[in-house]
Amino acid sequence: MTVDDADERGAMMTLFDLGGEPADLGPGATHVPNWLTSDQQRWIVEQFTAWTRGPVPIRAATVRGHAMSVRTVCLGWHWRPYRYTRRATDVNNAPVLPFPDWMVRLGRRALTDAGYRPAQVEAYTPDVALVNLYDAAARMGMHQDKDERSLAPVVSLSIGDACTFRFGNTENRSRPYTDIPLHSGDLFVFGGPARLAFHGVTRVHPHTAPPECGLDSGRINITMRTTGFNARED
Numbered sequence: 001m002t003v004d005d006a007d008e009r010g011a012m013m014t015l016f017d018l019g020g021e022p023a024d025l026g027p028g029a030t031h032v033p034n035w036l037t038s039d040q041q042r043w044i045v046e047q048f049t050a051w052t053r054g055p056v057p058i059r060a061a062t063v064r065g066h067a068m069s070v071r072t073v074c075l076g077w078h079w080r081p082y083r084y085t086r087r088a089t090d091v092n093n094a095p096v097l098p099f100p101d102w103m104v105r106l107g108r109r110a111l112t113d114a115g116y117r118p119a120q121v122e123a124y125t126p127d128v129a130l131v132n133l134y135d136a137a138a139r140m141g142m143h144q145d146k147d148e149r150s151l152a153p154v155v156s157l158s159i160g161d162a163c164t165f166r167f168g169n170t171e172n173r174s175r176p177y178t179d180i181p182l183h184s185g186d187l188f189v190f191g192g193p194a195r196l197a198f199h200g201v202t203r204v205h206p207h208t209a210p211p212e213c214g215l216d217s218g219r220i221n222i223t224m225r226t227t228g229f230n231a232r233e234d
C-alpha cells in the first residue's frame with residue numbers, strides 16, 4: 001500500500017464515519033458536527049485570507065528552537081509560546097488585529113448550542129483567537145491551552161480538510177483519550193472540568209475538504225479564548 005492509498009483510506013474512513021454514536025468526551029466537552037453553514041465557512045475563509053496579509057503575517061511559531069508545522073495568525077492578542085502580547089514581538093512587532101465583534105457573537109451562539117446556560121452565554125467575552133492553518137503534513141502535539149488566566153470555555157471551529165483530533169484527560173498526554181474526526185464546519189467546545197484537558201491533532205486527511213467550504217486544501221482551525229488580561233497589559 002502506498003502512502004497515497006493510506007491517505008485515501010483515511011479520507012474515506014473520515015468521510016463516512018459520521019453515522020456512529022457521538023463519542024463520550026466526558027463532562028465539559030461538546031462536539032457539534034456540521035455547525036457552520038457552507039456560506040459561513042466560505043465567509044470565514046475570506047476573512048482568514050485578509051488576516052494572513054497582516055499587519056502580522058501568518059507564521060509558524062517557534063517552540064524550543066523548532067518551527068511548528070502549523071502556521072498561526074492571531075486576533076485580539078498575539079500568541080507566542082507561551083504568552084500573550086499586544087504586538088507580535090517574535091514576528092514584526094506590529095500590533096495584532098482586533099478581535100472582531102462578530103466572533104464574540106459567534107462564540108456566544110456556540111456556547112448556547114453546546115448547552116451552556118443563558119447567564120454563562122451572556123458573560124462569555126472571548127478576546128483572542130488563534131487561527132491555525134494546517135497543510136497535509138501538519139500536526140499538533142498533545143498540550144493544554146493554559147496560557148490564559150481565565151478558565152472560560154474554548155470554542156473551536158474547523159474549516160477545510162478533516163483531521164483526527166485527540167481529546168484527552170487533564171492529568172497527562174497519554175490515555176485515556178478519544179480520537180474524533182473534526183470535519184469542515186464542526187464546532188468543538190471545551191470548558192469547565194474539560195478546560196485544561198490535553199488535546200492535539202494527530203493527522204490531517206488530505207482531499208477531504210468539501211468544495212463548498214471555500215478552502216481547496218488544508219485545514220483552518222480557530223480557537224476563541226478569553227485571556228483574562230486587561231486591555232493595557234503588554
Ligand SMILES: O=C(O)CCC(=O)C(=O)O
Binds near residue numbers: 132140165182199200
Ligand atoms: O486544530 C485544532 O483543532 C486544535 C488547535 C489547538 O489545540 C490550539 O490551537 O491550541
Ligand SMILES: [Fe+2]
Binds near residue numbers: 143144145199
Ligand atoms: Fe489547544
